[in-house]
Amino acid sequence: MSPILFWFFAALMILFGVSVVINRNPVASALSLVVSFLCLAALFVGLDAYFVAVIQVLVYAGAVMVLFLFIIMLLDLKTEQRRKFNLLASAGGGLVTLGFVAELIIVLERFSLGATPFPALRAEKIDDVREVGMTLFTTHNLPFQVVGVLLLVSTVGVVILSKRELK
Amino acid sequence: MDPHLPWFILLNPLVSAALIHLVLRRSSGTSATVSVLSACFGLLAAVGIWFSGQSGAPIEVPWLDFGPALRIPIGFIIDPLSRLMLLVVTGIGALIHIYSLIYMEHDEAKSRYFGNLSLFMFSMLGIVLANNFAMMFIFWELVGVSSYLLIGHWFTRDSAAAAANKAFITNRIGDFGFMLGILMVWSATGSVVFPEIAAKIGTLNLSADFLTAATLLVFCGAVGKSAQLPLHVWLPDAMEGPTPVSALIHAATMVAAGVYMLARVYFLVALSPDAQTVIAWIGIVTAVFAALMATQQDDIKRILAYSTLSQLGYMISAIGLAAPGAAMFHLFTHAFFKALLFLGAGAIIHALHHEQNIWHMGGLSSRMRVTFLTFTAGFLALIGCPFFSGFFSKDLILLAAWQHNTAIFALALFTAFLTAFYMTRLFVVVFLGKSRTDAAAHGHDGPIAMTGPLMILGLFSVIAGWPWIQNYALGEVSSHTLHLLHEGGGSVPVMILATLSFLAGTGGAYVLYSGKAKDPILIPLFKNKFYIDELYAALIAGTQDLFARILAWFDKWILDGIGVRGLSGGAWGAGFVLRFLQWGNLQAYSFLFGIGVVALIYFMVFAK
Amino acid sequence: MTLTLNDYLLVSGLLFATGFAGVLLRRNIITIFMCLELMLNAANLSLVAFSRFNVNAAGLPNYNAQVLVFFIITVAAAEVAVGLAIIVALFRARQTTHVEDISTLKF
Numbered sequence: 001m002s003p004i005l006f007w008f009f010a011a012l013m014i015l016f017g018v019s020v021v022i023n024r025n026p027v028a029s030a031l032s033l034v035v036s037f038l039c040l041a042a043l044f045v046g047l048d049a050y051f052v053a054v055i056q057v058l059v060y061a062g063a064v065m066v067l068f069l070f071i072i073m074l075l076d077l078k079t080e081q082r083r084k085f086n087l088l089a090s091a092g093g094g095l096v097t098l099g100f101v102a103e104l105i106i107v108l109e110r111f112s113l114g115a116t117p118f119p120a121l122r123a124e125k126i127d128d129v130r131e132v133g134m135t136l137f138t139t140h141n142l143p144f145q146v147v148g149v150l151l152l153v154s155t156v157g158v159v160i161l162s163k164r165e166l167k
Numbered sequence: 168m169d170p171h172l173p174w175f176i177l178l179n180p181l182v183s184a185a186l187i188h189l190v191l192r193r194s195s196g197t198s199a200t201v202s203v204l205s206a207c208f209g210l211l212a213a214v215g216i217w218f219s220g221q222s223g224a225p226i227e228v229p230w231l232d233f234g235p236a237l238r239i240p241i242g243f244i245i246d247p248l249s250r251l252m253l254l255v256v257t258g259i260g261a262l263i264h265i266y267s268l269i270y271m272e273h274d275e276a277k278s279r280y281f282g283n284l285s286l287f288m289f290s291m292l293g294i295v296l297a298n299n300f301a302m303m304f305i306f307w308e309l310v311g312v313s314s315y316l317l318i319g320h321w322f323t324r325d326s327a328a329a330a331a332n333k334a335f336i337t338n339r340i341g342d343f344g345f346m347l348g349i350l351m352v353w354s355a356t357g358s359v360v361f362p363e364i365a366a367k368i369g370t371l372n373l374s375a376d377f378l379t380a381a382t383l384l385v386f387c388g389a390v391g392k393s394a395q396l397p398l399h400v401w402l403p404d405a406m407e408g409p410t411p412v413s414a415l416i417h418a419a420t421m422v423a424a425g426v427y428m429l430a431r432v433y434f435l436v437a438l439s440p441d442a443q444t445v446i447a448w449i450g451i452v453t454a455v456f457a458a459l460m461a462t463q464q465d466d467i468k469r470i471l472a473y474s475t476l477s478q479l480g481y482m483i484s485a486i487g488l489a490a491p492g493a494a495m496f497h498l499f500t501h502a503f504f505k506a507l508l509f510l511g512a513g514a515i516i517h518a519l520h521h522e523q524n525i526w527h528m529g530g531l532s533s534r535m536r537v538t539f540l541t542f543t544a545g546f547l548a549l550i551g552c553p554f555f556s557g558f559f560s561k562d563l564i565l566l567a568a569w570q571h572n573t574a575i576f577a578l579a580l581f582t583a584f585l586t587a588f589y590m591t592r593l594f595v596v597v598f599l600g601k602s603r604t605d606a607a608a609h610g611h612d613g614p615i616a617m618t619g620p621l622m623i624l625g626l627f628s629v630i631a632g633w634p635w636i637q638n639y640a641l642g643e644v645s646s647h648t649l650h651l652l653h654e655g656g657g658s659v660p661v662m663i664l665a666t667l668s669f670l671a672g673t674g675g676a677y678v679l680y681s682g683k684a685k686d687p688i689l690i691p692l693f694k695n696k697f698y699i700d701e702l703y704a705a706l707i708a709g710t711q712d713l714f715a716r717i718l719a720w721f722d723k724w725i726l727d728g729i730g731v732r733g734l735s736g737g738a739w740g741a742g743f744v745l746r747f748l749q750w751g752n753l754q755a756y757s758f759l760f761g762i763g764v765v766a767l768i769y770f771m772v773f774a775k
Numbered sequence: 776m777t778l779t780l781n782d783y784l785l786v787s788g789l790l791f792a793t794g795f796a797g798v799l800l801r802r803n804i805i806t807i808f809m810c811l812e813l814m815l816n817a818a819n820l821s822l823v824a825f826s827r828f829n830v831n832a833a834g835l836p837n838y839n840a841q842v843l844v845f846f847i848i849t850v851a852a853a854e855v856a857v858g859l860a861i862i863v864a865l866f867r868a869r870q871t872t873h874v875e876d877i878s879t880l881k882f
Binding site for chain 2: 089092093096097099100103106107
């Protein structure tokens with residue numbers, strides 16, 4: 001991937017990520033999140049992970065975001081009222097975030113292996129659906145089934161939670 | 168023979184059942200037509216198979232293939248045995264379908280009835296055609312299911328629902344043994360296909376005990392399905408179903424499936440003399456006990472049901488006496504006259520507005536002429552009156568008993584006497600004398616769709632046993648057995664003794680019951696069916712209920728009390744204590760969490 | 776100028792920090808939830824970058840990392856479903872999605 005495209009999509013992604021945080025209207029936040037996810041999918045393509053990119057678009061930008069928007073509509077959320085600004089909390093939150101970013105930059109500077117460029121792929125074609133599938137069903141078969149159970153449990157949980165009377 | 172014919176004969180009732188259950192539920196007239204047409208087509212196809220003779224290549228498609236260890240095909244066996252059985256099943260099936268048109272005319276769930284009838288035809292034909300144990304077992308169970316559905320047709324009546332359950336559960340007990348037997352045979356020979364087993368099992372040098380166990384386990388299936396002692400209890404109760412169902416399933420075809428299955432696997436039975444002895448005794452004991460119980464019943468259908476049990480006992484006993492040909496012969500004749508008797512009883516019940524107690528009937532001979540005449544034919548055939556079909560087939564079984572085991576012969580003769588006795592009782596009470604109720608005084612014959620099948624069956628009840636019919640219909644099935652029996656000798660004394668017992672039974676019952684208004688003798692032991700139902704109920708209360716109560720106690724106090732409530736109580740208690748440490752503000756928590764993360768990274772990476 | 780692994784890690788870290796800041800600063804529970812999704816996706820980006828960086832003997836990316844991404848996506852989907860159901864139940868009970876109004880976790 002050309003660096004220009006990378007930086008373009010990366011910048012767009014973070015920009016819209018910030019937009020998720022600062023928007024007061026939940027619908028706007030959700031739509032910003034969609035754009036951010038789409039940019040992330042573009043970055044995945046740049047990393048030759050086509051299948052993951054497709055799944056990212058389908059599951060996140062598709063299913064999960066529809067769920068979010070649906071809930072926002074269901075609850076009929078309006079733009080947030082401006083509330084009393086809690087200076088202490090905001091300052092604390094900002095400080096922690098800044099601390100994290102500072103640590104990140106220092107760690108990356110020390111990580112010399114990461115400063116080398118990506119090695120080229122030597123395979124003639126990238127059949128990544130097949131490769132991912134093989135890995136998933138052979139090496140990681142047990143976790144795969146556990147995740148299946150997890151999905152079942154969450155389905156049951158959602159049904160229970162959505163019942164009118166919570167006992 | 169066209170290889171498509173067996174496929175057609177098997178799948179055509181399935182299509183009919185599917186059509187009725189899925190599409191035609193609401194239009195009862197159309198579904199009755201579809202079902203009757205499918206039964207008639209089945210009969211035509213069976214006749215086609217009959218006349219086209221032996222098949223060349225086996226008709227088989229692979230179904231489940233687990234390598235050489237287990238291979239289950241869907242295959243049809245077309246040999247004299249199955250061709251005869253096809254004819255019996257489809258022939259009687261078609262007649263009873265037509266009869267049902269009238270009998271079930273005003274039923275609310277006519278569609279369901281005819282759909283289930285077609286489903287039954289499908290499963291029964293599957294048993295007849297199956298060329299391997301696995302397929303036979305599947306259809307065996309399907310027959311159980313359709314029988315369950317049909318017994319419980321009037322499921323709003325508690326007794327019908329209970330009878331359906333009883334039939335199904337009792338059959339399951341026998342089927343469990345059947346399955347174990349199949350597994351044993353398979354483990355020894357590595358095959359479930361009948362011809363392969365037959366070819367292999369003789370060469371394996373299996374121990375006698377193994378063969379006996381396997382045979383008796385397979386026989387368990389027949390004990391359940393053919394209602395032999397001690398699993399006979401379901402058949403009398405199964406009379407809760409509509410009468411045509413009783414005629415088709417619980418007299419002519421399904422209960423004969425056990426006999427058919429034993430004849431089909433006779434190569435296995437023949438290898439184990441011990442098992443044969445057991446089979447012969449179980450059969451004859453069932454025959455005697457059922458006949459004794461029949462002498463004291465008041466419900467016309469129950470009398471016929473016990474009579475069916477008794478006749479099935481004869482057939483099973485014949486298998487055990489190394490005379491499968493005689494068993495199949497009796498199955499053949501019995502199918503006609505017992506179906507006839509049930510349909511005749513059905514006609515009476517229908518005419519008398521669902522009156523089943525014979526003591527509320529009487530004097531029907533003059534008002535229901537066709538029913539009376541045909542019923543008489545079936546009656547004479549059943550009690551073994553000379554020159555009627557039942558005489559010839561029963562005679563062969565008696566002959567086999569005479570040659571093998573005198574004790575069994577004595578019991579068989581006694582059963583023949585009892586049969587004549589209780590059937591004459593039924594006949595005299597229902598048809599002769601004066602009418603005992605208003606309904607009986609106004610009974611009359613049904614329309615032609617009802618009397619037609621009666622007349623056809625009546626004809627066959629008379630002639631089905633005649634030697635030339637027997638030669639033509641059974642031919643290869645029974646020739647071997649007949650040959651052996653005729654070589655063994657003793658046919659003249661047996662015939663004389665059988666005729667004498669028939670005369671004694673008929674005469675005794677006529678003298679005893681002619682002109683009586685209520686039962687002159689009362690034997691509670693027989694009337695209450697030897698208290699076998701009560702015995703089973705007590706057994707279950709003593710074992711299963713006790714065990715269930717122990718388990719319930721364990722579940723309530725150990726699992727629920729300590730396991731579930733203990734754990735949840737522990738979690739609740741811990742939560743109660745720990746909640747005093749909480750703050751309650753979500754963002755404060757995440758803030759602290761964030762500080763923790765940053766601090767952790769700091770200590771991990773930088774503070775070395 | 777060619778791209779290095781560190782570039783991706785930096786972008787991923789920044790996205791993570793954005794989401795983290797959102798969780799700390801925002802008080803609408805649905806927005807907080809979206810920020811959690813941002814953080815999960817930042818982790819995915821790191822994983823895919825590492826996957827591409829570790830080319831295996833056959834000359835292909837290391838697919839174990841991508842399988843892990845699938846697991847994360849699955850778990851995230853389950854989490855969103857359950858979380859949103861909880862939010863709906865909460866909203867029914869309290870008529871609010873504001874975390875400051877929901878401070879009775881204690882009792």
